[in-house]
Amino acid sequence: MxxxxxxxxxxxxxxxxxxxxxxxxxxxxxxxxxxxxxxxxxxxxxxxxxxxxxxxxxxxxxxxxxxxxxxxxxxxxxxxxxxxxxxxxxxxxxxxxxxxxxxxxxxxxxxxxxxxxxxxxxxxxxxxxxxxxxxxxxxxxxxxxxxxxxxxxxxxxxxxxxxxxxxxxxxxxxxxxxxxxxxxxxxxxxxxxxxxxxxxxxxxxxxxxxxxxxxxxxNPTMLVMKTLLIVIMIAFIVAIVVSILAISRLRSQKKLNEQHYSTASKFHTQASSKYVKPPPVYVKTKSLAEHYDPRSPKPDQYNHGHSKKEKGEQGKLIFLRTDGLTFDLQDLLRASAEILGSASFGSSYKAVILDGQAVVVVKSALPSVIVPHGHLKSSNILLDESFEPLLTDYALSPLINLDHAQQIIMPYKSPEYAQLGRITKKTDVWSFGILILEILTGKFPENYITSRHNSDSDLASWVNMMITEKRTSDVFDVEMGGVGTSKAELLKLLKIGLSCCEENVERRLEMKEALEQIEDLNEGQTSSSTNTDHHNFGEYSSSLVTTTNTERDAYRAV
Missing domain, CATH: 3.80.10.10 (Ribonuclease Inhibitor)
Structure with a gap:
């Protein structure tokens, strides 16, 4: 049949x-x-x-x-x-x-x-x-x-x-x-x-x-009353601010009119005299030497004659350099900032090494603090023209209210805090690992996306998934220069970053171990093989959740 x-x-x-x-x-x-x-x-x-x-x-x-x-x-x-x-x-x-x-x-x-x-x-x-x-x-x-x-x-x-x-x-x-x-x-x-x-x-x-x-x-009634009270307070504050701005504007206009009348009177009574321009403000920058270059103009060498721009240049900031170049505040504001991870692999690699060294120094100097740095993330690392990193926001965690810290401070977004409700001495290592992955992948900094740790959608899980699917080449930032000639080093550094991001605190690297591995990678960079087996990363992949015996029996019963 x-x-x-x-x-x-x-x-x-x-x-x-x-x-x-x-x-x-x-x-x-x-x-x-x-x-x-x-x-x-x-x-x-x-x-x-x-x-x-x-x-x-x-x-x-x-x-x-x-x-x-x-x-x-x-x-x-x-x-x-x-x-x-x-x-x-x-x-x-x-x-x-x-x-x-x-x-x-x-x-x-x-x-x-x-x-x-x-x-x-x-x-x-x-x-x-x-x-x-x-x-x-x-x-x-x-x-x-x-x-x-x-x-x-x-x-x-x-x-x-x-x-x-x-x-x-x-x-x-x-x-x-x-x-x-x-x-x-x-x-x-x-x-x-x-x-x-x-x-x-x-x-x-x-x-x-x-x-x-x-x-x-x-209570719904109390909620309505509280909302109404908040609206009234906001309206009152807005009214006060508007009144203050209006009064300030009227006073400024009155003062401007008085100055205009005084200037006009002086012009009629002293038509033959020359208008004296207030000297510009000279600002010393960090790169100035003790004495100005003789080629640079001195304050008393500026022409104090009358011109059409004299009134508009009162109080203008002028920055002087020892090489004779000058620039004003607008030029400074138009300058572009260096972005961590946007240069070649060598520069980014250098920043990562020095960053790790800085955290190790802090741990040695502050052995009694659970999280010596406490807020290690990409936006707290400043790079100069030679990509030398400077860490900021040291030890801010104890100084910030806990409710506010849980939203903005990196340790409170770590796996151990999400699982155990506390941070450990290896929390800085996790932050350092996330920083390495952000540099290599070019992903938007994770601390601006999530308010808490999520093991199903964080950056380390995404990298593990890509490795499991044998798409390792898609992990790295396409804008990173020099990737084609240093793929083996990239993969090794990626493995170090994943080791730092290990959710199991006991298996996570110490900061000293991570730094030693990065330094070993730097020393053996020229002799390392470029043929990297992507399957080496299998041990970092997340395993599927297994069902209990009860669930397995329920699954088998149709």
Whole structure:
């Protein structure tokens, strides 16, 4: 007895919507003339069969991608399970509700993104297991999930969901849930408070049991009154500022008129006398010698005769140099600043070495301070014309309010603070590693993008992902000069940066070790091989989250 043609046609149509489907070569009737199922035996890869019909699809870790069409499987009435975990699918959530008889859907560890429609799970009364973890979904959790009558397992962790958790109506059926590591907020619904606190961690704005932070409810009337009071205070302050500016403007205009009248009178009474221009202000810069160059004009050598620009040049700043060149304030403001990482690899490399040395010196000088520097980032490193770095903002962390420091100070964006709520003596090493990665990748400084550490989206994770996908050449900044002749050194320096960014504090390098490795790289630069095995970086790649025995058993049950 052969399987009806409709199932085979549906599977081939589904395969046609995929790209890189090399793993599905057995799904080709010209190569494999057998039907997909013979009784309970599968003739095509990735199928579960029962009585010559396809019961489930398990196409995991096959490198599949493309805009898959789940609608093509709607003609398979016996289909109960679809698993496409650990592939590279992108885009929005597929149209799952076109498979109303589905009982289990596994889409974890892909790159799906965007908001899920609120009715995405409408009309699926038999759906029992939903795995959407480790994707990039955003927006609110769809309310149609909360009303599924037979839902047993729900995994939404490691996404970007926002808003409040909906109230689940059939709480007695739920066995496993996980909402951790999202951007959810508000109180946890009473129907879900019997689950472990780990199911909700990683959402700073969630509150209530089983979490330890309690919810603070605001009286609506008090909130309106407080808002009204703030608006009145702002309006009062604005009125005062406008009044002060108006009075100041009137006084300035009156003074200007008086000066104009006085000047006009003097011009009529002393028409034959010469107008004496106030001397310009001379400013010493850091590069001036003790004595001016004889070629430079002295204050008493300037022509004090009348000219059309005399009035407009009163109080003008003039900067003198020993080589006879002069420039004013406008010239100084138009000068372009040196940007860390924008020069060749050699210059950037030099800056990194000296930067690391400076931090080591600070650690030796301040052994009792947990984080000697405490605010190491690219914007706190100034470069002179020879790319010699100067570190700024030493030891500011203890002087800043904790609430404000958590938003702007680098140690409070480190993995150890996100995981343990404290900083360590290796936090400066993590900041130094991020600095190395910013220089090599040319990425915008991470401390301006995120207010806290996120192991799923930080710069080190991105570099690890690129290395895992064998796209190491795409990591480096294309604007960095000299990359073509020093690729091996770049890769070694990249490895040092990743070692400094290790989330495990015990495995993270000491600052002294990082500096020694960079110095060794500098000494052996000319003799090092240019053939670098990208697989050496595999030990820095993040591993996939493994499921518990309970979840694994739930996964196996269809």
């Amino acid at each position: 052969s399987m009806p043609p409709s199932d085979a046609e549906a599977l081939l149509k589904f395969k046609g919507s995929l790209t890189n489907a090399v793993s599905l070569s057995s799904w080709d009737p010209s190569i494999n003339p057998k039907p997909p199922c013979t009784a309970n035996i599968s003739n095509w890869v990735g199928l579960f069969c029962l009585n010559n019909r396809v019961l489930g699809l398990r196409l995991e870790s096959m490198g599949l991608t493309g805009n898959m069409e789940l609608e093509s499987l709607s003609s398979m009435p016996m289909l109960r399970m679809v698993s496409l975990m650990n592939n590279t699918f992108v885009g929005p959530l597929p149209n799952i509700k076109m498979l109303p008889h589905l009982r289990s859907i596994y889409l974890s560890y892909n790159h799906f993104s965007g908001q899920i429609p609120d009715d995405a799970f409408t009309g699926m009364p038999r759906l029992r297991k939903v795995y959407l973890s480790n994707n990039e979904f955003s927006g609110k959790i769809p309310s149609s999930l909360a009303i599924l009558p037979t839902l047993l397992v729900l995994r939404l962790d490691a996404n970007k969901f926002q808003g409040e958790i909906p109230n689940f109506h059939h709480k007695n059926n739920l066995k496993i849930i996980n909402f951790s590591n999202n951007n959810l907020e508000g109180p946890i619904p009473p129907t879900l408070r019997t689950f472990e606190a780990s199911s909700f961690r990683g959402n700073p704005l969630l509150c209530g049991p089983p979490l330890t932070n309690s919810c603070q409810f605001v």
